[in-house]
Amino acid sequence: MAVLKVIEVLANSNKSWEDAAKNALNQASKSVKNIRSVYINEQSASVKNGEIDEYRVNVKITFEVK
Structure with missing residues (x-):
């Protein structure tokens, strides 16, 4: 039986929500195996001068505890 743990990570990107999610995964994978x-x-996104300035995601990452 596997034991799984969930952490919550906030990340951002100037490009897209998909890129923000990739940033969250890349940062988490530096310390989480x-x-x-x-x-x-x-x-969510922040807006500046009527345009999206920054894309933000709240990501739940699931990993196996060994």
Whole structure:
């Protein structure tokens, strides 16, 4: 039986929500091993001069505890 743990990570990008999610995974994988899945919990964006300035995601990352 596998034991799984979930952490919540906030990340951002100037390009897209997808890129923000990739940033979250890249940063988390530096210290967390055995990552199984990524769940985009929430998306938001900041606006500057009527345009999206920054994409933000709240990501839940599931990994196996060994």
